[in-house]
Amino acid sequence: MAATQEEIVKGLAEIVNEIAGIPVEDVKLDKSFTDDLDVDSLSMVEVVVAAEERFDVKIPDEDVKNLKTVGDASDYILKHQG
Amino acid sequence: MTSKIKPAQGAPYARIMGVGGYRPTRVVPNEEILKHIDSSDEWIRSRSGIATRHWAGPDETVAMMSVEAAGKAIADAGLTPEQIGAVIVSTVSHFKQTPAIATEIAHRIGAGKPAAFDISAGCAGFGYGLTLARGMVTDGSAEYVLVIGVERLSDLTDLEDRATAFLFGDGAGAVIVGPAKEPAIGPTVWGSEGDKSETIKQTLAWDVYRTTPVPGGDGPEERTAPEAVRYPAITQEGQAVFRWAVFEMAKVAQQALDAAGVSPDDLDVFIPHQANMRIIDSMVKTLKLPESVTVARDVETTGNTSAASIPLAMERLLATGQAKSGDTALVIGFGAGLVYAATVVTLP
Numbered sequence: 001m002a003a004t005q006e007e008i009v010k011g012l013a014e015i016v017n018e019i020a021g022i023p024v025e026d027v028k029l030d031k032s033f034t035d036d037l038d039v040d041s042l043s044m045v046e047v048v049v050a051a052e053e054r055f056d057v058k059i060p061d062e063d064v065k066n067l068k069t070v071g072d073a074s075d076y077i078l079k080h081q082g
Numbered sequence: 083m084t085s086k087i088k089p090a091q092g093a094p095y096a097r098i099m100g101v102g103g104y105r106p107t108r109v110v111p112n113e114e115i116l117k118h119i120d121s122s123d124e125w126i127r128s129r130s131g132i133a134t135r136h137w138a139g140p141d142e143t144v145a146m147m148s149v150e151a152a153g154k155a156i157a158d159a160g161l162t163p164e165q166i167g168a169v170i171v172s173t174v175s176h177f178k179q180t181p182a183i184a185t186e187i188a189h190r191i192g193a194g195k196p197a198a199f200d201i202s203a204g205c206a207g208f209g210y211g212l213t214l215a216r217g218m219v220t221d222g223s224a225e226y227v228l229v230i231g232v233e234r235l236s237d238l239t240d241l242e243d244r245a246t247a248f249l250f251g252d253g254a255g256a257v258i259v260g261p262a263k264e265p266a267i268g269p270t271v272w273g274s275e276g277d278k279s280e281t282i283k284q285t286l287a288w289d290v291y292r293t294t295p296v297p298g299g300d301g302p303e304e305r306t307a308p309e310a311v312r313y314p315a316i317t318q319e320g321q322a323v324f325r326w327a328v329f330e331m332a333k334v335a336q337q338a339l340d341a342a343g344v345s346p347d348d349l350d351v352f353i354p355h356q357a358n359m360r361i362i363d364s365m366v367k368t369l370k371l372p373e374s375v376t377v378a379r380d381v382e383t384t385g386n387t388s389a390a391s392i393p394l395a396m397e398r399l400l401a402t403g404q405a406k407s408g409d410t411a412l413v414i415g416f417g418a419g420l421v422y423a424a425t426v427v428t429l430p
Contacts, residue, residue, distance in 0.1 A: 042129065042360050045325045061322040 002081050003055055008074040015050045019043050029071035037070075047073075056082040092222030093261030096215070098430045099226070100161070100258045102154025103397035104147045105384065106138040112248060119244040126248045131359020135251030135385030137236040144176045147254035148187045148232045151393075155228065156191070158430065159258035163191045166258075167224030169198040170214055172207025172389040174284075174418070175234045176200065187230065197224065204282070205355045205417025206272070207231055207389030208255070209425060212413075213270040215259035230256045231389030238284065240315035249358070250316070251385025255393025257430070268342030271334050272423035278326065282318040282418040286311065316418075327361045327416055331424075332368040335414045338424035349375050350409035351399060351429065355416055356381035356391035376404050388417065396429065405429055 003011065013027035020039050033039040039047060044067075048059050051073065057080045059067075067073045111134050112123040126132060138147065148171065156163055171184040184198035203210040208231040215227035235250035259267070290311055335354075339346065352375050354362055359381055366377055378395035387394060392413050399405035407429055414424035 040129065041321055042324050045321050045328075046364060049325065049329055061319070061325065064321055 003077070005074050005078055008055065008077050009070060011054050012047070012051060012070055012073060015047055015054065019046045019050065027070055029069065029074065031070050032068055033070070033073075034068075051077060090222045092218075092220045093225075094220070095262040095265045095267075096219035096259050097262035097266030098212075098257045098427055099260045100155045100157070100159025100430050101393055101397045101400065102151045102156070102158055102256045103390075103394045104150035104154075104254045105394070106136040106142045106147070106252050108137050108139055109134050110137045115241075115248045118241040119247050121244050121248070129358075129360065130249060131362075131379070131382055132248055132385050134383050135248075136253055138234050138252040142234075142252070144173060144183055144232050144234055144254075145186050145190065147234075147252070148183070148230045148256070149190045151232070151254035151256040152187065152191050152228055152230060154397075155256040155258050159226070159260065161226060161258060161260075163193045165226050166191070166193040166196050166228045168196050168215070168218055168227045169193065169230070170211040170227065171198075171200045171230045171232060172203060172211045173200060173232045174202060174204060174207075174388060175237055176232075177237070184230075188228075191228075193228070196228075203389070203421050203423070204419055205357065205386070205388045205391065206415035206419070206421040206423045208392040209270065209272060209413060209415040209423025210421070211389075212257070212259065212267065212425065212427075213272065213423060216267045216270075219259055219261055226258055226260045228256060228258055229393075230254060231387075231391070231393055233388045233390050235316065235386070235388060238314065238316045240285075240312070240317070243315065243317070245320055246315070246317060249386050251387045253384065253387045253390045253394050255387075255390045255397060257393055257396075266428035268338065268344070268426035270423055270425045271338040271341055273334075273421070275420045278322070278420045280319075281322050281326070281420055282316065284314050285317055286314040288314065290314075324358075324361060326420065327357060328364040328368060331414060331416045331422060332365050334416075334422055334424050335365065335369055335412060338414065338426055339412060342426035344410060344412075344426050346371055346375070348410060349412055349426075351376045351378070351405045351411035353378040353392050353395050353399070353411055353413045355414065356384060356395055357386050357417070389415070391415075400429060
């Protein structure tokens with residue numbers, strides 16, 4: 001069953017926590033991965049790959065650069081999840 | 083008539099018998115890199131784990147560094163240069179298309195008339211060379227093969243590109259592959275992904291500088307480089323390379339372990355291509371290697387030396403006592419092409 005936006009944000013928060021050590025409660029829709037959450041371009045790749053596995057979605061390299069905020073990522077996953 | 087032809091016959095197995103390295107004398111700290119780019123020591127270290135690298139001086143040519151590394155490897159193997167039956171050199175930074183640099187190196191080390199040739203397989207070059215050498219020893223083409231990975235990547239570095247200026251280093255690493263009674267080089271898991279050939283590449287082909295008449299053309303002016311043409315350098319798509327290197331190459335590394343019948347718990351040493359500390363750390367995590375495995379982290383003080391990185395890291399691990407002769411090591415190279423090669427070896 002497809003995940004809801006709430007479930008996606010919760011999942012992303014756990015992933016960001018695991019990869020960058022950011023508290024889960026800091027991961028909110030309007031937060032920028034690089035500016036607010038200390039996720040650099042390489043960690044972002046790890047976040048994307050973890051999200052792909054968790055939500056059964058493909059996020060190609062050329063789309064990764066458009067995922068600036070947690071909201072961008074959750075919208076993308078909501079739209080493309082299998 | 084079809085005559086009966088004697089088959090080539092070699093040793094039952096092959097092994098790495100000796101290793102040697104050469105690092106240029108000049109050590110270049112991140113501070114020097116910052117002269118040309120807007121960045122910081124902290125940024126470079128956090129993105130790459132690189133603190134210093136060696137850059138070759140005018141006398142430290144591709145041939146000179148190779149000869150130095152080869153001499154050490156031959157001595158380490160307990161051989162003399164005349165015993166070398168073949169020389170394989172992997173490099174992307176020898177700037178003459180022909181002749182191969184391998185022949186000059188073979189001559190300068192005093193190896194007589196061995197088979198000698200260059201290969202181009204980027205950062206997987208060491209694994210490609212090792213695989214060829216194993217085949218040559220076991221089919222009888224040569225008893226002892228000298229495999230060299232050598233680069234002067236400072237010559238192909240754009241010092242004003244903040245994404246790559248800090249990445250590359252120079253040096254040479256060499257091994258001797260010879261006969262063995264027991265298997266000491268496992269099956270190679272290797273391949274190429276040409277659909278990703280643009281991911282890591284030299285920006286321009288050398289013929290952009292052509293000023294002499296072009297075959298079939300009207301005159302010299304056709305291909306003359308515009309003044310604005312930037313000197314060719316190696317560029318890469320950082321995120322795409324990182325994803326491929328960490329997640330796809332971890333699968334290849336696992337396949338090499340499986341092919342050799344070695345479990346992670348039986349592994350002593352992991353020597354991945356020294357591309358970037360972040361790639362190494364993520365690969366170790368993805369592979370779930372036990373903490374008992376020694377991981378090569380030579381990139382911190384050597385930078386990315388492409389085909390030279392694995393033998394250089396191997397030599398340092400052995401020289402510092404972090405690894406010892408007889409240890410079981412997983413080696414994996416991956417890079418421009420894209421190409422990759424992984425295998426399990428017994429350390430010399």
